[in-house]
Amino acid sequence: MNGAESLVRTLVAGGADCCFSNPGTSEMHFVAALDRVEGMSCVLCLFEGVATGAADGWARMTGRPGLTLLHLGPGLANGLANLHNAKKAGTPIVNVVGEHTTQHLAYDAPLSSDTEGVARPMSHWVRTGRDSLGIAADGAEAVTAARTASAYGPGSVATLILPADTAWGPGSAPVTPAAPPPRAAPEPSLVAEAVAALKRGGETLLFIGADAVRAEVLTLAGAIAARTGAAIMGRTSLSRLERGAGHVPLPRLPYPIDLSIEALKPYRSIILVGAPDPVAFFGYPGKPNRLAPPDAAIIPLADGSRDLAAVLRELAEAVGAKASDAPRAALARPALPQGALTPESAMTALAALMPENAVIIDESLTSGRATAALTAEAPPHDWLQITGGSIGIGPPLALGAAVGAPGRKVIALQADGSAMYTLQALWSQARVGADVLTIIWANRSYAILSGELRAVGALNPGRKALDMLSLDHPALDWVSLARGMGVPGRSAATADAFVAALREGLPQRGPFLIEALI
Amino acid sequence: MNGAESLVRTLVAGGADCCFSNPGTSEMHFVAALDRVEGMSCVLCLFEGVATGAADGWARMTGRPGLTLLHLGPGLANGLANLHNAKKAGTPIVNVVGEHTTQHLAYDAPLSSDTEGVARPMSHWVRTGRDSLGIAADGAEAVTAARTASAYGPGSVATLILPADTAWGPGSAPVTPAAPPPRAAPEPSLVAEAVAALKRGGETLLFIGADAVRAEVLTLAGAIAARTGAAIMGRTSLSRLERGAGHVPLPRLPYPIDLSIEALKPYRSIILVGAPDPVAFFGYPGKPNRLAPPDAAIIPLADGSRDLAAVLRELAEAVGAKASDAPRAALARPALPQGALTPESAMTALAALMPENAVIIDESLTSGRATAALTAEAPPHDWLQITGGSIGIGPPLALGAAVGAPGRKVIALQADGSAMYTLQALWSQARVGADVLTIIWANRSYAILSGELRAVGALNPGRKALDMLSLDHPALDWVSLARGMGVPGRSAATADAFVAALREGLPQRGPFLIEALI
DSSP, X not given: OBHHHHHHHHHHHTTOOEEEEOOOGGGHHHHHXXXXXXXXXXXXXXXXXXXXXXXXXXXXXXXXXXXXXXXXXXXXXXXXXXHHHHHHHTOOEEEEEEEXXXXXXXXXXXXXXXXXXXXXXXXXXXXXXXXXXXXXXXXXXXXXXXXXXXXXBSOOEEEEEEEHHHHHSBOOOOOOOOOOOOOBOOOHHHHHHHHHHHTTGGGEEEEEOGGGGSHHHHHXXXXXXXXXXXXXXXXXXXXXXXXXXXXXXXXXXXXXXXXXXXXXXXXXXXXXXXXXXXXXXXXXXTSOSBOSOTXXXXXXXXXXXBOHHHHHHHHHHHHTOOGGGSOOOXXXXXXXXXXXXXXXXXXXXXXXXXXXXXXXXXXXXXXXTTTGGGGTTSSOEEEEEOOXXXXXXXXXXXXXXXXXXXXXXXXXEEEHXXXXXXXXXXXXXXXXXXXXXXXXXXXXXXXXXXXXXXXXXXOSOOHHHHHXXXXXXXXXXXXXXXXXTTOOEEEEOBHXXXXXXXXXXXXXXXXEEEEEOO | OBHHHHHHHHHHHTTOOEEEEOOOGGGHHHHHHHTTSTTOEEEEOSSHHHHHHHHHHHHHHHSSOEEEEEEHHHHHHHHHHHHHHHHHHTOOEEEEEEEOOTTGGGSOOTTOOOHHHHHGGGOSEEEEOOOGGGHHHHHHHHHHHHTSOBTXXXXXXXXXXXXXXXXXXXXXXXXXXXXXXXXXXXXXXXXXXXXXXHTTGGGEEEEEOGGGGSHHHHHHHHHHHHHHOOEEEEOSSOSOEEESTTSOOOOBOOSSHHHHHHHHTTOSEEEEESOOSOBOSSOOTTSOSBOSOTTSEEEEEEOTTBOHHHHHHHHHHHHTOOGGGSOOOOOOOOOOOOSBOOHHHHHHHHHHHOOTTEEEEEEOGGGGTTTGGGGTTSSOEEEEEOOSXXXXXXXXXXXXXXXXXXXXXEEEEEEHHHHTTSTTHHHHHHHHTOOEEEEEEOOXXXXXXXXXXXXXXXXXXXXXXXXXXXXXXXXXOHHHHHHHTTOOEEEEOBHHHHXXXXXXXXXXXXXXXXXXXX
């Protein structure tokens, strides 16, 4: 067994058994080892940002470490933006990054670069393999590192750099990764502080993030709020919220700074559960960085590295809340819309027609802000978002979620500008028959920036400035782009046409794209 | 004048006057300032790797610093792969990377990351602006840093990180960038060594890279070789070679390791002129890292940071060579091909029909290896290549070259797998009417990796491994992909159809794409 095979077997033993790959020469032995190991599946991606975003989506659905195979420093660099999102989601990720042989690293070859330096900003754990006999142990440590909770949630980003000779040299036996350290219990003094605040009722907010928005934990939060009269609110972007009929309704902090300050204004105490002290997405002239009222008490009960279920069980017990106290969303399907196609009418149509147990990928940005409420009483579903603000996560996240959750319909709500960063994911969706319905919000602009231009006080923009925000010359033709990658699609300019396209796309068992001309 | 405007005026004063942009919130004041400054043009790119590759292409054609505008750490990360290529090309580049406000950096916002850490691996110079009054001076230093020669050629990569408040606060007057330090003269002892080796004639090789392959300097190299009986050879990949009828013919070191060792075997002395000691692209089992015969004398006459024109003038004088001694390629147009479409017949057609003074962008990889010779006696043209081995440079390099060299036809020879990394460049080509004819070598595989799989000794690959090298399921449809971004195209499966497509595409004054089904 060579080093590559020992590593592949180790990764499979650690549950990292689906490899989103964009390989090159230095990874050829790893690629060849894939065939010798049962239980490892592979998805070829035509760009590294697709591989990293898909690994994130797969891991969010399976709870196991998402695995990528990337090619040297520049290949890893192409994957960093979505690793940034994965890091901010607290997703467990293992990147295997092929590297020049140990000997060749001494020379200045065209592809030589500081691979560890590239990895570090978006990784919690970085190691370069030293020799082929040790690479399985390195891989096991990478898996354990990935499964170690971070401030943002249950996982971390681990990057193992694999010099080609550590892959082709003799390997050890596979190594079973050690269990990660258990997530820490809450500090008793903070629990006491939180309980005291909750007993003050309506002026207290449970501000929730990380994996505290999964059904079981969220139910506890809903029960505590119902019992005490406190409020609950989620972060603006969440890694995987369970919502819809039967789940606890969770409002989220709005994105625009004025609305977010307004939303937090009523609260005198804010208890942080898997979430940081709320701060603005960006700094704006003359506006605060922190969003909570300056005199509100912030109780940092638990960041994402803690055992959030245990945290909320303690709180629930202290206030006498039971799961049955939690409010639940009703099931209510709206009537089908007619007339103009807008984000509102489109989301109404989706709420009317979406199947039970869907997985929603939300990179809608401006088109999604006002419309998420329209699906609050739709059949139960998961809601996965862009967590680190680095656009271009949607198409790969949908790919990975579909591979990680077979049998569930994935519906991607996708801003057009953002989709262009990683549109290559459509090809992989077609290749593996991923059950993804993509809805492109074709507003043909970086609409978010029009608001931001005003928000930062850059007034009276001229032609050149506005030209930097517009995507309408030429207009992107998403049906052609999808066809070019083997994905069928329809364009819809009216609510009727959108409903017809949904009725065509939803029953498919493979990728389909609707260009919504809003 | 705010900081942003002082910076834009400073960049224009430094010749960095075409901004390849993918902006976000933190860059809105920079964007607004673009309208207040005459002389700065802007090209919107829908992905950061397009912006960095285009800036490289623009700078290779103009000789001035290529300018990008990027958004925070993740946006810069998306641009790194082509910055790697630019760095290895010795191209002068200034990246302006928007950042959170100085105050906001203290908080953990979704887009917070270690932006300097992201910049460092692919930048020679990195700075974060401290305040708006100093940002023009910072910009001037960035321009000077970009224009400072590096080991790879006449320029460097400079990254200036621009916190939003340094853009919107009060600015100073614009600053005129200082001249870069002059490129160093050669070491007299190395010149003497080189002259002695040249006088030994046929066993000596001038191994050439950086900007020593531009016509004036290359002519001197050709004259020296003609005079002494020495040979000349270029690096495998060159930033901008002037070739074709009237230019000095320059063979290049082959890519495959066995061929490259063979090519260097005859030489006892290798004089390095703007090139490093030749090393293999990758390390391979049982093969050397260095390519020169182990007992050959390596004379490191000048790396890319030296004044290569002065170096060769000294050599020429010492051996009594005059420019008129240099051999020149004849003009010879081949007959039009018929029959099957292969890289050979396609390149023959191109040699028959290409206009004078074209700019060839070469990211053909496997399809280009055997065919470059077919255009050796075509009308004079420039030949720009992927310099750092990081694939996905071609479409943006073509965009930037077209913007930087108006009136010249740009012809991009583009491998299909590589094109997928940065296909968004086609949209910018359409938007600005860039005069680019793209030829996609649609072999529907990572063909280069099939050879590499063998070269690294990963024998008997199985289904999963081969699946990682094949792009044929589904087949990419490049005419649809181009149409989706507003670029007209044709698919060609025979030599006749390819000739017809060339005859349609070459006279256009805007982008056109030919999918060559080889």
